[in-house]
Every structure is written in C-alpha cells, then in structure tokens.
Amino acid sequence: MENFEIRFGGSGGQGLQLSARLLADALIREGRKVARSQSYEPTSRGGLSRADLVVAAKRIDYPLITALDVLVLLDQLPVAVSMPLLRPGALVIADARRAGEIPEGDHDLHLLPLSESALALGNERATNIVALGVLAGLGEVCEHDTLETVIRDGVPPRFLDLNLRAFAKGVELGEAGGPGR
Amino acid sequence: MPSQSTARDLQGNQACALGAVAAGCRFYAGYPITPSSEIAETMSVEMPRAGGVFVQMEDEIASLGAVLGASMGGAKAMTATSGPGFSLKQEHIGYGAGAEIPCVIVNVMRGGPSTGLPTRPSQGDIMQSRWGTHGDHSVIVLAPASVPEIFSETIRAFALSERLRLPVIVLYDEVIGHLVETVEIPAPGTVEVADRKWATGAAESFQPYAVTDDLVPPMARPGDGYRTHTTGLTHLESGFPTQEPECVERITRRISGKLVHHRELIESYEAAGCEDAEIVVCAIGISARAARRAVNAARAQGIKAGLFRPITLWPFPESAFKSATASARTIIVAELNAGQLVLEIERLCGGARQVESIARVDGEPIEPAEIEAKIRELSSHG
Numbered sequence: 001m002e003n004f005e006i007r008f009g010g011s012g013g014q015g016l017q018l019s020a021r022l023l024a025d026a027l028i029r030e031g032r033k034v035a036r037s038q039s040y041e042p043t044s045r046g047g048l049s050r051a052d053l054v055v056a057a058k059r060i061d062y063p064l065i066t067a068l069d070v071l072v073l074l075d076q077l078p079v080a081v082s083m084p085l086l087r088p089g090a091l092v093i094a095d096a097r098r099a100g101e102i103p104e105g106d107h108d109l110h111l112l113p114l115s116e117s118a119l120a121l122g123n124e125r126a127t128n129i130v131a132l133g134v135l136a137g138l139g140e141v142c143e144h145d146t147l148e149t150v151i152r153d154g155v156p157p158r159f160l161d162l163n164l165r166a167f168a169k170g171v172e173l174g175e176a177g178g179p180g181r
Numbered sequence: 182m183p184s185q186s187t188a189r190d191l192q193g194n195q196a197c198a199l200g201a202v203a204a205g206c207r208f209y210a211g212y213p214i215t216p217s218s219e220i221a222e223t224m225s226v227e228m229p230r231a232g233g234v235f236v237q238m239e240d241e242i243a244s245l246g247a248v249l250g251a252s253m254g255g256a257k258a259m260t261a262t263s264g265p266g267f268s269l270k271q272e273h274i275g276y277g278a279g280a281e282i283p284c285v286i287v288n289v290m291r292g293g294p295s296t297g298l299p300t301r302p303s304q305g306d307i308m309q310s311r312w313g314t315h316g317d318h319s320v321i322v323l324a325p326a327s328v329p330e331i332f333s334e335t336i337r338a339f340a341l342s343e344r345l346r347l348p349v350i351v352l353y354d355e356v357i358g359h360l361v362e363t364v365e366i367p368a369p370g371t372v373e374v375a376d377r378k379w380a381t382g383a384a385e386s387f388q389p390y391a392v393t394d395d396l397v398p399p400m401a402r403p404g405d406g407y408r409t410h411t412t413g414l415t416h417l418e419s420g421f422p423t424q425e426p427e428c429v430e431r432i433t434r435r436i437s438g439k440l441v442h443h444r445e446l447i448e449s450y451e452a453a454g455c456e457d458a459e460i461v462v463c464a465i466g467i468s469a470r471a472a473r474r475a476v477n478a479a480r481a482q483g484i485k486a487g488l489f490r491p492i493t494l495w496p497f498p499e500s501a502f503k504s505a506t507a508s509a510r511t512i513i514v515a516e517l518n519a520g521q522l523v524l525e526i527e528r529l530c531g532g533a534r535q536v537e538s539i540a541r542v543d544g545e546p547i548e549p550a551e552i553e554a555k556i557r558e559l560s561s562h563g
Contacts, residue, residue, distance in 0.1 A: 021361075024190065028363060036190070036361035062474040062549050063327075063360055064467075 001140055002032075003056045004069035007085070008131070009078030010099075013045035015128035016074065020051030022132060022154055026146040027055055035063030048077045070141060071107075072131050073099040074114065093134050095127065110134070110177070117169045126166035133170015144171060186367045193328045193358040194261075197287055197351065198223035199366065200335030201259050205374040206285070207233030208258040210247035212240050212266060215299040216355040217289035220261040241266035245273035245286065252284050253411065255402055257339055261287035264306050265295065267313070275314035277348040280411050281390070281398065281436065283377055285338045287351045289358040290466075290517075292544050301544035302355035304466055304517040308524075310352050311495045317433060319440050321447055322350045322495040324465040328362035334492065340375035341447060345439055346397050352494060354517060356467040356546050380407050389420040390432070396439045440496050448501065449492035454480060455505040458487030460556055463502075463526055464515040465494060467546045472515055475552035484560045497525055506534065511559050515539040515547050535559075 006023070008016040017038055024034045035054045041047030052065045067087040073079055073094040079102060086092070088106045095114040102109055112134060118126040129151065136144040148167060155163045191199065198220050201209070209224040221237070228235035234251070238244040244260045251258040262270065267288040277284055290306050292298030306313075310322045321341055325334040335351055342349040380387055380399040389409040391398045398418075401407035410420030415432060417423045423432075440447065451469075454476060455461055462472040469490040479486035489505045491498055506512060512534055514523040523538040530536055539555055541547045 021190075024361070028188075028190065033363065034190075034361075037356070037359065060362075061477065062470045063362065064356065064546060064548075066548060066550070 001055075001069060004141070005065040005067060006053045006055070006070040006072070006141065007050055007065060007068055007078075007082055008072045008074070008128070009048075009050045009082050010074030011045075011077050012040050012047045012049040014049065014074045015125060016049050016051045019072070019128040019132055020053055022147070022150050023135070023142060024053055025150040025154060026142050027053070029146050029150065030143060032057060033060050035060045037064055048081070050078055050082070070135070072135070073102070074127055074131065075099055076101060079103075091138070091140065093131060095131075110138075112173050114170070114173075117173065118166055121162060121165050121169065123162055126162055129163045129166040130170040130173070133167040133172075134174035135170075136167070137171040137174015138177070139174070184368050186365050186371075188363050189366050190361055191328055191332075191364045192219060192361050193331045193353065194219035194289065195223050196328045196332040196364050197261070197335050197358075198227060200332040201285065201339065202227045202231055203332075203367065203372040204257065204336040204339035206257045206259050206339060207231060208248065208251035208256040209233070209260065210236040210238050210244045210251070210258070211260045211262065212238055212244050214241075214263045214266045216291055216358050217261045217263045217287065219358075220287060220289070224259075241269040242273065245270045245277075245284070248284050249273060249277055249280075249282050252282050253403075257283070257343065259285040259287065259339075261289070263289050263291045263299075264293045264297065264303070264309070267306060267309060271309075271313040271315075274320065274348050274350075275316060275318060276413050278314065278318035278320055278436070279316075279413055279415070281346040282348070282411075283342040283346055284348050285335070285342055285351065286348060287335070290352065290354045298544045300355070302467060302517060302546055303544070304354050304468065305521070306352065307465075307494065307516065307518065307521040310350050317437060319347055319437050320350060320495065321345075321347065321440070321493065322352050323449075324352050324492060324494040326353075326357060326466050326469045326490060326492075328357070328360055329364045330492070331357065332364050332366070336372060337449075340373075343375040343377040344397070344446070345443055346377065346400065347439065354466040354546075380405065384408070388418040390416060390418045392418065392435060396435050396442050444496070447493055447496065448498040450498045450501050450505075451488070451490040451492060452501065452505040453488045455487035455489060456508070457485050458506075458509050459485045460511045460513060460559055461487045461489050461506050461509045462513045462515060462552060462556070463489045463491075463522065465491060465522070468515045468517060471547045471549045472552050474549035475556060478549065478553050479556045479560070482557070484556060486556050486560075497529070499529060502526075502529055506530075509534060511535040511537060513537045513539060513552065513555055513559070515552050517541050517547065
C-alpha cells in the first residue's frame with residue numbers, strides 16, 4: 001500500500017501512541033509522508049484511546065483519517081466508533097482476548113492472540129509491539145527490517161529484548177496470516 | 182551542531198516553540214492552558230538551553246505584561262494561550278499596539294465560549310484576534326495550516342513584530358496544534374533573525390515615537406543612553422500624553438498607516454486552482470486542509486473549483502482575494518464557528534458574488550466530504 005490510513009485503537013495505557021509513532025518513523029524512513037493525530041480521554045489509564053496515521057507517497061492534503069485501510073484493535077472500546085470508518089475490504093487486526101467481538105462486514109479480519117502472546121513473553125504491555133510485528137508479517141504496510149530498526153532505536157534499552165521478542169512473535173502470527181475471517 | 186537542515190517529526194505546538202527559538206526569542210512568560218500547553222512545556226526546556234528566560238506566571242494577564250516588559254528591555258518575547266487566556270490578554274494587546282511594543286502572542290483555538298471544549302478544535306477566535314482589544318488598533322494575525330507552516334509562520338511573526346514594532350498573533354486550531362508532521366528544521370544559525378530598529382544618532386534630539394519614512398519609530402535600547410517614555414495614553418512623538426485633536430489624529434493615523442505602508446511585507450496567502458474557478462473555497466487551518474482535498478476531488482469531477490487560503494488572516498489579503506476570485510460566481514467559506522470569516526468575505530464581495538457558509542460548531546473538524554458535497558450542490562445549481 002502506498003497511500004493509506006491506519007488506526008491503532010484501544011484503551012488508554014496500552015501503548016497505542018508508541019505503536020503509531022514507531023510505525024510513522026519507519027514509514028518516514030521508507031520515504032513516505034506521514035501525518036499523525038491522536039485522541040485520548042483525560043485519564044492516565046483506561047478510556048478510549050486512538051492514534052491515527054495518514055500515509056502518502058507525496059504531500060498530504062487532509063491530515064485526519066476519513067476512510068481506514070487498516071484498523072488495529074487492542075480493546076473492545078474503539079470497535080463501535082471505528083467500524084463505520086472502514087473502507088470496503090479493509091484489513092482489521094484484533095486482539096482475540098480483549099477485542100473479540102468484531103461485527104461482520106466487508107473487511108479482512110485477523111483475530112489473533114496478541115495480548116496472550118505478550119503475556120506468554122512475560123508482559124502484557126508488549127501487546128502493542130506484537131501488533132506491529134503482525135503488520136510487518138502481513139507485509140502490506142511496512143518493511144520488516146525498517147520496523148525492527150525503529151524499535152531498536154526507539155525503545156528504552158532495558159525493554160529492548162522483550163520488545164524484539166514481542167515483535168518476532170507478531171511477525172510469526174502475521175506470516176501465518178491468522179485464522180482469517 | 183548539524184551544519185545542514187534536519188527533518189524532524191514534530192507536533193504543531195513543538196514546532197511553534199522551536200520556530201520561536203530559531204527566530205531569536207529569548208523570553209517566554211505564560212500560563213499553561215490546553216491545547217497550547219506543549220508550547221510552554223517545550224519553551225521551559227528550550228529557553229534555558231538557549232540562554233533565555235522561561236517564567237510560568239500567575240495568570241495570562243501577567244504573562245503578557247511580563248512579555249511586554251521583556252520586549253522593552255530588548256528581548257524578543259512570546260506568550261502562548263488558548264481562547265479563554267487570549268480574552269484575558271486583550272487589555273495588554275491594546276497596550277502593546279498603542280505603545281508599539283514588539284511581541285508574539287500564540288492562540289491555539291479550542292471550543293468556547295468560556296471553558297468550553299478544552300480538547301476539541303475550534304476557529305472561534307477569528308474575530309477576537311482582530312477586534313478583541315478596545316479602540317482602533319493595528320495588529321497582525323498569521324494563520325498557519327500545517328506543522329511546517331507553524332514553524333515558518335512563527336519565525337515570520339517575530340520578523341514582522343520586530344520590524345514593524347507591533348504585537349503579532351499566531352492563530353491556529355487544536356487539530357493543527359496537536360498534529361504531528363515532518364518539519365525541515367534549518368541548521369542552527371541559518372535562520373535570518375530580524376532585529377528591530379534601534380535608535381542611533383544624537384541622544385539629545387531622540388524622540389521615541391518619531392515619524393520616519395517607513396512609519397516605524399526607532400526604539401531606545403536600554404543602556405544606550407537615550408531618554409524614552411512609554412505610556413498607554415495617546416502620546417506625542419516625545420512619548421508624552423496629548424489630547425490635541427490634530428496630534429491625536431496624526432499619531433493614530435501613523436500607527437494604522439504602518440499596516441498599509443508595509444502591506445506587501447505583511448500579506449501572505451495561497452491561491453490554488455483559482456484562475457478559472459467558478460467556485461472558490463476560502464478557509465484557514467484544518468478547514469483549509471479539508472478544503473484542499475475537496476477542491477482536488479471536485480476538479481477531478483470536472484468542476485472548476487479553487488482554494489483561497491489567507492496565511493496572513495489580518496489584515497486580510499484583500500487585493501489577492503479579489504484577483505483570485507475574479508472569475509468566481511460563488512465563494513464557500515468553511516470555518517469551525519457559527520460564521521465569522523464569512524462576514525469579511527461578504528464585505529469584500531459586496532453582493533457581487535454568491536457567498537455560502539459551512540459553519541461547524543459541534544467540536545469536530547470539517548471533513549473534506551462536507552465541502553465537496555457543497556461544491557457539487559452549488560455547481561449543479563449553476
């Protein structure tokens with residue numbers, strides 16, 4: 001995909017803004033233009049949180065999302081508000097444990113054990129990085145190597161090992177393609 | 182230090198702060214308020230680093246007071262706020278306009294009136310930015326529509342303020358303020374820093390408000406030995422108060438005349454696809470970004486649509502607008518308020534063109550589809 005719109009949606013504190021920033025960094029390194037916007041509630045944890053990217057090969061006219069090509073759901077909270085924004089055939093990646101109820105529709109749903117995989121690695125907070133790995137594994141949004149490089153550059157050293165393992169697990173889930181619809 | 186420019190992903194408010202630093206700002210006083218707080222946050226880091234001063238004041242009124250004082254002391258100075266704080270600053274904006282004190286005031290607009298919608302976008306201060314303070318006064322308002330433009334227009338705000346000796350306001354909405362885009366940051370020391378016109382020559386004959394060819398009186402730099410006087414009362418060239426009608430008129434006309442005399446320096450705008458346009462959309466900030474996509478979509482459908490975007494909002498670029506809309510039958514004004522910019526456009530069109538308003542007041546930005554639908558509707562009615 002050259003020009004596309006993607007949302008990371010979940011609950012405050014799940015690292016959605018970090019995922020969006022890392023993906024944006026990777027896309028910019030690949031020469032794309034990116035506009036990033038965010039919305040969250042006035043609480044430090046919990047509440048609807050979302051991070052949106054508008055990605056283009058050239059100049060971005062309108063910087064906010066209007067029709068999503070990719071939706072990543074780490075919690076049930078953003079499902080209702082985000083589903084109407086999907087473009088027909090959009091890619092939807094959802095955490096099977098925390099965002100398991102996804103309405104039927106004209107989209108390519110990948111219901112995956114994102115948070116379960118992070119828990120198995122020892123820390124549920126790495127769910128956001130598992131999700132990035134899935135995006136790399138599916139191979140439609142961003143190159144694997146660029147994403148891995150920005151994770152290496154952008155994550156605090158003491159969490160790097162956990163994040164790299166979370167990323168690798170996500171890649172594995174993505175390459176398997178998930179159970180599909 | 183990098184010797185070349187560097188591309189950085191910045192939030193609009195960070196870009197504003199870094200633009201100010203690049204422009205030579207070395208004094209910031211403010212009182213944080215959403216959605217402008219990141220400007221104060223960034224300045225609290227950048228000012229000490231640049232050898233400048235950051236002060237968190239007790240309120241918005243005192244913040245601009247401190248900025249005016251710092252400017253008279255010779256520093257390039259700035260404050261930032263949002264609508265409610267901007268209202269509080271209005272008295273001091275008038276003082277800055279009357280006493281001709283350079284300063285930059287940033288207003289990141291949120292929903293109002295009063296506490297309103299602190300985290301939601303608005304463009305409800307278009308008229309407050311022009312007419313908020315009392316009396317006839319000169320003020321320049323710049324309205325960037327992207328993160329790179331916030332950076333460059335903040336630099337321009339300092340240049341105009343210093344060069345013309347008046348308060349300059351940078352006005353943008355919450356969406357642009359919190360958006361993250363890539364900004365090309367020039368290498369340190371490569372941005373031309375505007376210096377104000379300082380007094381030179383004999384100290385005995387110095388007049389702080391002397392009439393000069395460019396209508397901008399040189400200022401006395403503290404410590405240079407010039408005797409100066411500043412007051413909010415209407416004053417003579419000497420700086421002392423007067424009520425003599427002919428003096429009052431002369432002074433008042435000179436101050437307002439600065440904007441006319443330097444119009445070319447002040448005015449900035451974007452006109453896209455206007456040459457043959459039947460319908461021109463006029464908007465600022467995030468609404469102009471939506472308008473650009475809508476106009477492109479309309480063009481792709483064969484509709485002759487164009488975009489006029491004032492970058493200098495006040496004084497409104499009148500002649501550029503008139504040339505850009507020469508072939509237009511209809512003007513659509515898209516804004517996040519109940520209809521403010523549309524009043525200026527109606528005045529400029531003088532009944533000669535159909536003027537339509539898209540005025541959104543629900544705390545959400547105008548989407549491209551709304552404008553595109555309006556363009557199509559008005560086009561088919563043609």
